[in-house]
Amino acid sequence: DSKMTNIIKVAMADYAEEQYDVLVTTQTKLTVQNFIDRVRKEMVRIEVHEKPDATVMCSEYSDKPAVVKNLVTFDFYSLEGFAATHSTGKRKNHETAKVEQTVCSIFPRRLATCEVDNQFYSDEGYRFVLAKHPALRSKHLKILGGYRCQEYVEKKAEVLTEDTLEFLSWEGYFKLFRHKQLTGGLYNYLLTIDQEGYFFRLGQKLPPEEASRIVDKARFLAGGGEWASFTDDQHDAYWYNLRDKVVTKTNPYFSY
Template structure:
């Protein structure tokens, strides 16, 4: 294949292509990732400075992590590696996206023309392979893909009908890829720093002389004698799960930290834990404005909003009668000024998060317009609503 001419691309994108180790010839279908990586901002708590050799370096004030690589570019690299492995697994290396997407889009538009539901599980699975989404584990992204293709296909069908124009796929691709970057890069938390001495333990301190990270036990074991006995440490601040120490905690119950997975597993074995107050760490985001913290939960919508979004969406129709429950900084709900019981509070918030982020079950309609649910991991269907 002749060399791909990149001279027409912005210099920032050419630089990103080099930083992400994207090979223009064999990775032509990944150039869009470099386009997103052209202008990256430093996340909160990170500081940029020049080291003694005049090179750019980055320091995280809480964890004490020090690196010469931009932390967001590092996540972009991880995403590129993930996509490459997915391509190898699916045998899609070098496959051009747009021609195959056109075939699927045409199939979806034909279904709309025949007054059938736009998509089926089989269509979503084919589309996901094309756009590098692993449906067995990326449930949230798959759910958003389904919503995007349905709404976009409806719009394109109207345009095709009225203006006799072919479906434009660039806008759809742009929307889906923006969502992938948001979930896989921009909103992805930093990995937990683990102890270099004791496997499976998260780091709690960084040795200022060794420059290594240790758990308290790991530091004690390696610095009990000799010259190391005089080494000093700085605190490595990480809020980790008590069940899965390599995962960041998302909630706290009875002074015990859990990630979402651990909380659900413990609650299944010990149902009484749901009766205890559950503190959500880091706050909950608004459904309409993800960068904004949620301030209310609409019980009727089963969704989380900031006040601005709630007012905007509840100005007319039946939604005018919806009553918001106030949400405080610790994830506690108030109805008419009174704090809700812990179990009801946790149930309402968990239901709202599940409705928004979804589990492995995804709802479809068959050709007779009957609703059924498809399990993204197990690839089975049921007519019974698994979320009730």
């Protein structure tokens, strides 16, 4: 899994850096337990907390998403399926409950992740529509549930670092900012995010087209992707493709 590979790579680099600092300062070594605990925590986050839920489909028409649940038989139905099975007979008087799920308008088996021009899309559905109708980028892209901080996943992101494409809360930003002060790699460009998901650069709202492209790149990068970044002895960065086994010195995420 590319995402987990990148996480382990970063965790190993952090562990090696901490090991070196402690060794130089105290002449003692760190135990490997903290590294193992971090990897386990990330595995739980990816496989349990971030694993996307599947769309609940209709028991009668398997290609349609469910909108109602029969509380007696515990079956799920679309409006068409419910009408076909509950108009007569014993089921007509069965108690029901509404199914709360926001489904992609292009791929009904996928749950929606964003809203554009009053239509809901999954990530795949949005890219599919963009390929056919590029003008859709002129509409505001709203991510359902908002953007999440990559440093503190329980918090909403309030800024996007334009040079590294990281979604961060202010707490996460200042934590990483202090680290970058020590390593000499300061953030140079910062976008702020308001409650409605609009992006601002130095107080000026970004046009929808520009914001959409930046968000696409940032979310693609946050998902891990198939590229792993490294730095050589001269501190020059390069990227290795885990699938195709090729190397590039141009950031592939910025060309996405």
